[in-house]
Amino acid sequence: MPLFKTLMVIGPGLIGSSILRRARRDGQLAERLIVMDRDATVLARVRELGLADDVTMDPADVAHADCVVLSVPVRAVELVARSLAPFLQPGTLLTDVASVRGELGRTIPSFLPEGVEYVPSHPMAGTEFSGPDAGFAELFEGRWALLIPSEDSAAWACEKIQQFWENCGARTKILTAEDHDRICAMVSHLPHLLAFTICDTADNLSGEMRSAVLDYAASGFRDFTRIAASDPVMWRDIFTANRDVLLETLERFIQDTQSMADAIRRGDDDAITAKIHRGRRIRRSLIHNRQA
Amino acid sequence: MPLFKTLMVIGPGLIGSSILRRARRDGQLAERLIVMDRDATVLARVRELGLADDVTMDPADVAHADCVVLSVPVRAVELVARSLAPFLQPGTLLTDVASVRGELGRTIPSFLPEGVEYVPSHPMAGTEFSGPDAGFAELFEGRWALLIPSEDSAAWACEKIQQFWENCGARTKILTAEDHDRICAMVSHLPHLLAFTICDTADNLSGEMRSAVLDYAASGFRDFTRIAASDPVMWRDIFTANRDVLLETLERFIQDTQSMADAIRRGDDDAITAKIHRGRRIRRSLIHNRQA
Numbered sequence: 271m272p273l274f275k276t277l278m279v280i281g282p283g284l285i286g287s288s289i290l291r292r293a294r295r296d297g298q299l300a301e302r303l304i305v306m307d308r309d310a311t312v313l314a315r316v317r318e319l320g321l322a323d324d325v326t327m328d329p330a331d332v333a334h335a336d337c338v339v340l341s342v343p344v345r346a347v348e349l350v351a352r353s354l355a356p357f358l359q360p361g362t363l364l365t366d367v368a369s370v371r372g373e374l375g376r377t378i379p380s381f382l383p384e385g386v387e388y389v390p391s392h393p394m395a396g397t398e399f400s401g402p403d404a405g406f407a408e409l410f411e412g413r414w415a416l417l418i419p420s421e422d423s424a425a426w427a428c429e430k431i432q433q434f435w436e437n438c439g440a441r442t443k444i445l446t447a448e449d450h451d452r453i454c455a456m457v458s459h460l461p462h463l464l465a466f467t468i469c470d471t472a473d474n475l476s477g478e479m480r481s482a483v484l485d486y487a488a489s490g491f492r493d494f495t496r497i498a499a500s501d502p503v504m505w506r507d508i509f510t511a512n513r514d515v516l517l518e519t520l521e522r523f524i525q526d527t528q529s530m531a532d533a534i535r536r537g538d539d540d541a542i543t544a545k546i547h548r549g550r551r552i553r554r555s556l557i558h559n560r561q562a
Numbered sequence: 563m564p565l566f567k568t569l570m571v572i573g574p575g576l577i578g579s580s581i582l583r584r585a586r587r588d589g590q591l592a593e594r595l596i597v598m599d600r601d602a603t604v605l606a607r608v609r610e611l612g613l614a615d616d617v618t619m620d621p622a623d624v625a626h627a628d629c630v631v632l633s634v635p636v637r638a639v640e641l642v643a644r645s646l647a648p649f650l651q652p653g654t655l656l657t658d659v660a661s662v663r664g665e666l667g668r669t670i671p672s673f674l675p676e677g678v679e680y681v682p683s684h685p686m687a688g689t690e691f692s693g694p695d696a697g698f699a700e701l702f703e704g705r706w707a708l709l710i711p712s713e714d715s716a717a718w719a720c721e722k723i724q725q726f727w728e729n730c731g732a733r734t735k736i737l738t739a740e741d742h743d744r745i746c747a748m749v750s751h752l753p754h755l756l757a758f759t760i761c762d763t764a765d766n767l768s769g770e771m772r773s774a775v776l777d778y779a780a781s782g783f784r785d786f787t788r789i790a791a792s793d794p795v796m797w798r799d800i801f802t803a804n805r806d807v808l809l810e811t812l813e814r815f816i817q818d819t820q821s822m823a824d825a826i827r828r829g830d831d832d833a834i835t836a837k838i839h840r841g842r843r844i845r846r847s848l849i850h851n852r853q854a
Contacts, residue, residue: 453774461760461782461783464760466837466838467822469842471811482745485706497782513826520823523763527759531812534805535809547794550790556779556787
């Protein structure tokens with residue numbers, strides 16, 4: 271017995287189309303799949319790929335769904351939710367997949383019709399690719415799906431969304447919006463910011479040095495910058511949506527970098543190795559965690 | 563017909579023991595393999611692993627080799643070379659594998675006996691593991707081995723060292739010491755410094771946040787910090803040996819980071835995406851280069 275009658279995915283990108291593929295593969299998520307997008311060529315592609323039973327550009331069609339997943343870029347979540355609000359039916363479950371929570375958990379319920387349940391979530395999964403062709407049914411397998419319910423979220427709604435992500439293969443955890451945004455700034459947003467920036471620094475080099483960097487990139491640079499191939503608009507949205515926490519985390523990182531630079535400048539071997547050892551400890555805990 | 567009669571590897575760590583394994587596997591590098599180290603337990607392990615025909619702690623034994631590879635940490639290269647100098651025979655070929663060139667190309671020839679040829683090299687290959695157990699015969703396959711000969715290096719000697727690395731599976735390129743150190747600061751030293759530092763920043767978090775980072779590290783952090791598991795002493799040596807160039811490269815990177823932070827702070831969407839796009843361009847060229 272599938273979890274929902276009709277699941278609507280709005281924005282069939284990497285995340286959205288992975289949900290659709292999972293739903294198709296297992297038949298456990300919904301009896302019927304509808305996809306909404308504002309871009310007709312995206313919808314045509316979804317049809318070609320056979321990812322949906324129906325596609326639509328009309329917000330009014332949201333009335334046919336008992337679960338709606340907003341898988342649009344962070345900064346579009348509120349706007350799209352507002353456009354749907356007038357058509358959402360009581361008993362409908364609304365979730366999103368935004369990687370920055372900010373005020374969404376307070377703002378969105380303020381304009382939803384009575385009886386519509388909103389349970390925000392964030393599946394921590396992704397690749398550097400985007401669009402309906404990029405998804406795959408196993409994307410969420412063994413990854414975290416974080417739930418960020420507000421105080422008003424009904425227990426049954428939380429449980430359903432939890433079940434939804436577990437059916438997608440994910441492990442779930444409940445967090446506050448504030449903790450969520452701090453953790454993601456550290457484990458995801460800052461690394462991406464640094465990877466984009468070091469690529470930018472390399473791109474700014476003189477022609478000869480720039481091409482040398484491309485030739486000899488194997489030693490660290492290539493692995494280090496893998497995540498810098500990710501979608502620019504998505505990341506612009508994330509950086510600006512999580513601005514305050516991200517800039518604070520970056521500030522701490524730059525202080526730590528300056529302190530390492532000072533140790534190198536004054537040739538303080540002990541301070542340098544102490545920092546490297548501390549860093550390695552975290553890195554080794556990670557390896558340990560993965561094995562466990 | 564092997565390239566050398568007797569190859570001596572001093573310091574059978576990741577690089578040294580990979581050379582030995584390659585020599586054993588193909589029989590093309592040398593008829594006989596001698597390993598020197600100051601640590602008796604390392605030599606015992608080399609014996610157990612069957613990596614050498616003979617092991618020694620006596621610098622005088624260098625007289626028996628026609629090729630000597632100094633695979634010791636950057637800052638030990640000069641010291642070890644000085645201890646060997648009195649025993650090196652005319653016609654012997656000396657190389658090293660140091661990842662920072664600095665003044666080595668000028669200093670070392672100044673105290674070598676007449677007729678000993680020094681051709682510095684740097685195989686750009688490595689993993690986060692170290693020691694005689696960490697090596698493998700394929701480590702250099704398809705990787706760059708950079709040659710940094712001085713003006714005095716004899717042509718025959720350069721050709722032999724080039725042949726040596728090609729027999730190890732590497733591609734070779736000749737660079738000046740200055741270009742070498744600039745390129746490596748960008749493609750290797752700076753990424754490592756940042757990876758160590760972001761791990762350090764994470765390690766400095768309060769207990770709860772620190773353990774959350776470990777839990778949710780999948781999104782970027784884990785890949786980004788893989789290189790931070792590398793050997794602390796080796797990296798301390800590299801950072802201090804390439805101090806001036808590295809700090810200059812870091813300075814440029816921090817400026818680029820501040821400029822990205824400013825764009826985020828003032829919500830300048832165009833500036834943010836322009837930076838991300840520039841970074842992506844380098845990243846995509848890398849992917850393209852690899853496929854080519």
